[in-house]
Amino acid sequence: MASVQTADIRQAFVTHVDDNRLMDCMRCGFCLPACPTYIHSDQDETQSPRGRIALMKAVRDGTIAWDGSIEEAFDLCLGCRACEPACPAGVQYGILIEETREAIQSVKKQSLKERIVRKGAFEHLFADQRKMKTAVNLVTFYQKSGLQKVVRKIGFLELFPPFMKEMEQILPEPAKRSRPSMDKAQVQVKVAFFAGCLMDTLFQETNRRTIELLEKFGCEVVIPKGQQCCGALHGHSGELDKARRNARSNLAAFDVVGVDFIVNNAGGCGAFLAEYDQLLEQDPVLATKAQQFTAKQIDISSLLVKLGAVAYLESLPATASTELVTYQDSCHLRNVNGVKEPPRDILKAVKDCTFVELPGADLCCGSAGIYNVLQPEMASRILASKMMEVKGVQASTIITTNPGCLLQMKVGIEREGLSATTRALHLVDFMYEKVR
Numbered sequence: 001m002a003s004v005q006t007a008d009i010r011q012a013f014v015t016h017v018d019d020n021r022l023m024d025c026m027r028c029g030f031c032l033p034a035c036p037t038y039i040h041s042d043q044d045e046t047q048s049p050r051g052r053i054a055l056m057k058a059v060r061d062g063t064i065a066w067d068g069s070i071e072e073a074f075d076l077c078l079g080c081r082a083c084e085p086a087c088p089a090g091v092q093y094g095i096l097i098e099e100t101r102e103a104i105q106s107v108k109k110q111s112l113k114e115r116i117v118r119k120g121a122f123e124h125l126f127a128d129q130r131k132m133k134t135a136v137n138l139v140t141f142y143q144k145s146g147l148q149k150v151v152r153k154i155g156f157l158e159l160f161p162p163f164m165k166e167m168e169q170i171l172p173e174p175a176k177r178s179r180p181s182m183d184k185a186q187v188q189v190k191v192a193f194f195a196g197c198l199m200d201t202l203f204q205e206t207n208r209r210t211i212e213l214l215e216k217f218g219c220e221v222v223i224p225k226g227q228q229c230c231g232a233l234h235g236h237s238g239e240l241d242k243a244r245r246n247a248r249s250n251l252a253a254f255d256v257v258g259v260d261f262i263v264n265n266a267g268g269c270g271a272f273l274a275e276y277d278q279l280l281e282q283d284p285v286l287a288t289k290a291q292q293f294t295a296k297q298i299d300i301s302s303l304l305v306k307l308g309a310v311a312y313l314e315s316l317p318a319t320a321s322t323e324l325v326t327y328q329d330s331c332h333l334r335n336v337n338g339v340k341e342p343p344r345d346i347l348k349a350v351k352d353c354t355f356v357e358l359p360g361a362d363l364c365c366g367s368a369g370i371y372n373v374l375q376p377e378m379a380s381r382i383l384a385s386k387m388m389e390v391k392g393v394q395a396s397t398i399i400t401t402n403p404g405c406l407l408q409m410k411v412g413i414e415r416e417g418l419s420a421t422t423r424a425l426h427l428v429d430f431m432y433e434k435v436r
């Protein structure tokens with residue numbers, strides 16, 4: 001991005017990046033040990049929250065000349081927001097990095113490849129749920145038709161980058177058409193289910209089980225029609241206007257007054273939904289509805305715990321299983337929504353397994369939306385250290401609460417040659433196994 005003029009990028013920062021938020025940073029450095037990119041870049045200050053905030057301020061103030069290394073420092077941020085809970089000054093780093101990326105996008109002359117990728121992802125795939133379903137139907141056809149076997153047999157995938165080959169190997173199995181339902185409890189609460197785009201296509205089996213679990217624990221579940229992708233991928237990539245467009249569609253789809261909770265089963269989506277109030281705070285028509293929508297957000301583990309799932313699991317008979325289960329936090333579920341204990345409470349309550357805490361579970365796994373595709377080197381470094389920890393605790397099952405983390409754990413298992421002994425599951429799928 002060397003062709004961008006320093007004056008232009010400075011003006012873009014003045015327009016998009018809130019100076020007051022930058023001023024909140026008192027440069028204490030408490031955030032440094034929480035930041036995966038700082039840790040995995042041999043403690044390079046420019047790859048830390050404090051360093052990035054200093055760069056944002058310097059660009060905005062015009063005290064630094066714009067060059068590729070500054071953009072790279074912003075690109076390498078995972079957006080995991082582990083720096084926020086660590087910060088004593090309450091710096092809103094997540095908003096700052098989104099505003100920074102929006103500023104960069106506003107002046108950047110994108111390459112043809114980037115234009116095609118962004119247009120495909122943000123204006124088609126993640127903008128319209130029907131297009132996402134069409135794409136996943138093609139994947140299902142690929143798996144079911146025998147094409148996948150042929151492609152693997154002739155080694156066609158060797159022609160592509162290693163990451164694509166790995167993703168192909170860990171594609172979830174096509175959803176089954178029918179299965180017996182669980183008993184339904186008496187209705188205690190009415191909830192609207194946010195189905196998500198990846199969760200409702202690639203992981204539709206997990207979504208179906210989520211609804212069954214909710215019903216089993218006393219929910220009347222409605223699935224609003226017309227709901228769209230939450231907009232997180234857009235927002236994290238500097239496309240905040242497109243994220244607002246998706247947020248407005250979702251506000252139109254959900255009846256916030258008619259339900260007790262709006263529940264989701266994907267940490268990344270849940271965090272973005274929980275910040276619609278900030279995203280739309282300047283919207284004269286929807287700001288109030290966005291606040292009501294935000295106030296009703298809850299993730300599946302918190303809601304199940306509220307509805308008595310822990311006591312229920314503890315009441316089930318024990319078996320002689322020796323399954324060793326560990327948990328990798330979804331960064332956004334933990335750092336943005338503050339949900340740390342409910343998934344662990346559920347896992348500890350399951351009798352026929354032993355829960356073991358994963359050292360560094362609070363550190364990002366390197367998935368971070370499409371970060372593992374855009375920044376494969378740093379993502380691989382982070383994943384390798386994560387898998388070292390998994391091997392250290394000798395877990396046979398890794399539980400996650402976000403589709404990106406789940407896919408990343410599956411990639412890690414394949415890379416380390418652990419697929420014969422270790423599996424990765426969404427918390428919902430694991431719990432479903434235990435209670436049905």
Ligand code: SF4
Nearest residue numbers: 025026028029031087
């Ligand atoms: S912990 Fe907060 S205040 Fe301290 S350097 Fe990091 S961002 Fe700034």
Ligand code: SF4
Nearest residue numbers: 035077078080081083
């Ligand atoms: S969001 Fe994550 S990667 Fe980015 S600065 Fe904060 S802790 Fe580091």
